[in-house]
Amino acid sequence: MGSAPAVFLAVLVYGAIHSALLTDTARLALEAVAGSRVFRGTFRLAYNVLSAVLLAVLVAWAARLPDADLVRIPGIWAVVLWTVRLAALGFVGWCVHRIGGGGFLGLEHLRAWRAGLPSPAPGMEAGALVLDGPYRWVRHPMYAAGFVALWSEPVWTWNRLGFALGASVYLWVGSLLEERRLLRAFGPAYRAYMERTPRFIPRFRRVP
Numbered sequence: 054m055g056s057a058p059a060v061f062l063a064v065l066v067y068g069a070i071h072s073a074l075l076t077d078t079a080r081l082a083l084e085a086v087a088g089s090r091v092f093r094g095t096f097r098l099a100y101n102v103l104s105a106v107l108l109a110v111l112v113a114w115a116a117r118l119p120d121a122d123l124v125r126i127p128g129i130w131a132v133v134l135w136t137v138r139l140a141a142l143g144f145v146g147w148c149v150h151r152i153g154g155g156g157f158l159g160l161e162h163l164r165a166w167r168a169g170l171p172s173p174a175p176g177m178e179a180g181a182l183v184l185d186g187p188y189r190w191v192r193h194p195m196y197a198a199g200f201v202a203l204w205s206e207p208v209w210t211w212n213r214l215g216f217a218l219g220a221s222v223y224l225w226v227g228s229l230l231e232e233r234r235l236l237r238a239f240g241p242a243y244r245a246y247m248e249r250t251p252r253f254i255p256r257f258r259r260v261p
Contacts, residue, residue, distance in 0.1 A: 056118035057215030064219025067111050071104055071223070072230055094166020098159030115212055123209040131207035141201040144187065148195045151186035182239045184246060190255035192246065193228045197253040200224060228252060 073079055084092040126134060155161040162172050187194035203217045203224075235243045 056115075056120065057211040059118065060115045060212045060215035061219040063111055063115065064216055065222060067107055068219070068223030068226065070107065072227060074100060074103075075230065075234065090166060090172075093172035094162050096159070097162050101159055115216060118212060120210045120212040123211055123214060125209070126207040134205045134207045137205040138202050141198040141205065144198040145195050145202075148187050148198070151188070152183050182235075182242055182246070188250075190250070192250050192252050193231070196224045196228050200253065 080092075080096070083096065087095070149157050153161070155164075165172050191197050200221060203220055206213060206217070232243075232247065
């Protein structure tokens with residue numbers, strides 16, 4: 054099994070850190086240290102940068118561990134899987150574009166802070182509730198595309214399986230935590246959206 058259990062646990066630890074920084078306790082502590090304006094202007098960008106760096110460290114560490122092949126999907130089926138993966142990543146790009154790339158990355162928050170203007174939204178919350186585009190069909194289209202990208206892998210090793218399983222657990226738990234934040238931010242409007250829109254698997258009907 055190579056180092057699959059260690060990779061699985063490491064991904065869960067990454068997910069726990071990733072989620073812990075978004076809790077009210079952590080954010081209130083950071084806001085108390087940095088000040089409200091600095092926190093609102095820099096937290097989202099800093100959070101995204103830290104997440105990317107930790108993920109890069111995790112992937113580099115996992116790549117150095119002992120591993121063993123599990124299955125290799127050959128030929129045209131490998132091409133199909135790579136095409137599906139690229140389509141899923143493109144879909145993520147569409148989601149980011151729809152909610153606003155600058156706001157998603159935290160650049161709008163940073164620009165507002167440097168210009169002395171009010172932050173477009175506190176912490177990681179969106180400035181507005183987006184219900185159209187890919188969000189018309191599922192509540193978490195980026196997470197759904199993440200599942201697709203994770204599992205459309207033509208070359209499987211034990212460590213890659215451990216990573217995919219850990220990341221899948223994180224995506225599921227992360228969607229639940231994100232919904233709690235969105236419920237606090239948007240209240241009844243988001244609850245009504247939850248009631249009529251599935252979490253990951255679309256029903257392909259038009260949502261009013």
